[in-house]
Amino acid sequence: MNIGARFGGLNAARCLARERVLITIVDRKNHHTFQPLLYQVATAGLSPGEIAAPIRSIFRNDPNVVTLLEEVQDFDLTYRLVRTTEQDIPYDYLVVAAGATHAYFGHDDWEPYAPGLKTIEDALEIRRRVLLAFELAERQALSGEATEPLNFVVVGAGPTGVELAGTLAEITNHVLAQEFRSIDPRRARILLLEGGPRVLPAYSEDLSRSAEKQLQKLGVEVRTNTMVTLIEPGAVHVGETRIVAPVILWAAGVAASPLGKKLGVPCDRAGRVLVEPDLSVPGHPEVFVIGDLASLKDADGKMLPGVAPVAIQEGKFVAQLIHRELAGKPRQALKYWDKGSLATIGRAAAVAQFSKLHISGFLAWLSWLFVHIFFLIGFRNRVLVFIQWAWSYFTYERGARLITGNTTLPGWLGTHPAAGVAPTQADEKPRARVAS
DSSP: OEEOOSHHHHHHHHHHTTSSSOEEEEESSSEEEOGGGHHHHHTTSSOGGGSEEEHHHHTTTOTTEEEEEOOEEEEETTTTEEEESSOEEEOSSEEEOOOEEEOOTTOGGGTTTSOOOSSHHHHHHHHHHHHHHHHHHHHHHHTTOOOOOOEEEEEOOSHHHHHHHHHHHHIIIIISTTTOSSBOGGGOEEEEEOSSSSSSTTSOHHHHHHHHHHHHHHTEEEEOSOOOOEEETTEEEETTEEEEOSEEEEOSOEEEOTHHHHTTSOBOTTSOEEOOTTSEETTEEEEEEOGGGEEOBOTTSOBOOSSHHHHHHHHHHHHHHHHHHHTTOOOOOOOOOOOOEEEEEETTEEEEEETTEEEESHHHHHHHHHHHHHHSSSHHHHHHHHHHHHHHHHHOOOTTOOOOSOOOOTTSTTTSGGGGSOOOTTBOOOSOOSBO
């Protein structure tokens, strides 16, 4: 049985589907999402259907794969049962690939004002807020009201934060530049706040410096060693400084799915399960935990990162391990192969780290583009994404600029009491206003 159809769970199921076994996939969603491209949906570059595929469609030619749209509530490892909202499901082998969610470091009350980016729903909400901010600014300027500074703040300078900040800068400088009459989107500010000493801390220092320079070239204001102390509607506090921002995006941390702790086995401080070298849980060799939910170190003693390539390798490894065990062969430990890391920053801007080979700029962006299109699920998705990206590259167009849902924005003047509070002396003075 597979819990979750993200990269790890999906690849485990696809490999095992060729065996003479019955596979049950349990997931709260009916689709697999290509998470590395969620930021493109959040910034109106792609539509959700171009980076997602229905789970049933993926396994339509595999009659031994059963898909259940269910939510797992608990486990009974003694009796080998998975408890869902509707039923108890027995298993012989269990693969838990439930992934991770946002971590606000004990400040969960910040989430309504600073959404993270983990699901299609998150991406659509971010897209709504970003586009709505410009519309509200235009409406306010057109009505003759005093215009507010239009700041976009991204908290956290890991890959997701860098991608969001760089793409937002492109939107303000190019995509929307000529489409408004009462405001000038190019005068909006994009601020990237990082609590550590450099952006992309998981990358080498030279690539980190290159990424920061590329961000600054795009117009992003990068602030390192900057700890956020409070987030309220329409504002971010950094110590005694209050930065007014109608759109705040969170990319500062993740936490493992709570299902890890429900297994009743040891977990690390982030909630990840401390797995054995073969990815099984202690005392239960028939239960495997993979992907973002697993805590495992490589041969050099470094923690395996929570990224798609790791989850894919782990999913395939577990499938092969089960195949070998069914054939009466002994188990082996996972030997992780680091294929490198890629992070995009913007149009023709990226960094790539392949062991000792470090690349930045256009060549790194081409590598990133090829890898991500190659791993997209479904030939149709690859073609659509390639055409969309090619069109966007030459025209700066972003064709998914739809505002769905309500038209209120937390912190915008008139939508929340805190938004109408007069700025204090500690407020940061805007360098530019949106009104032209």
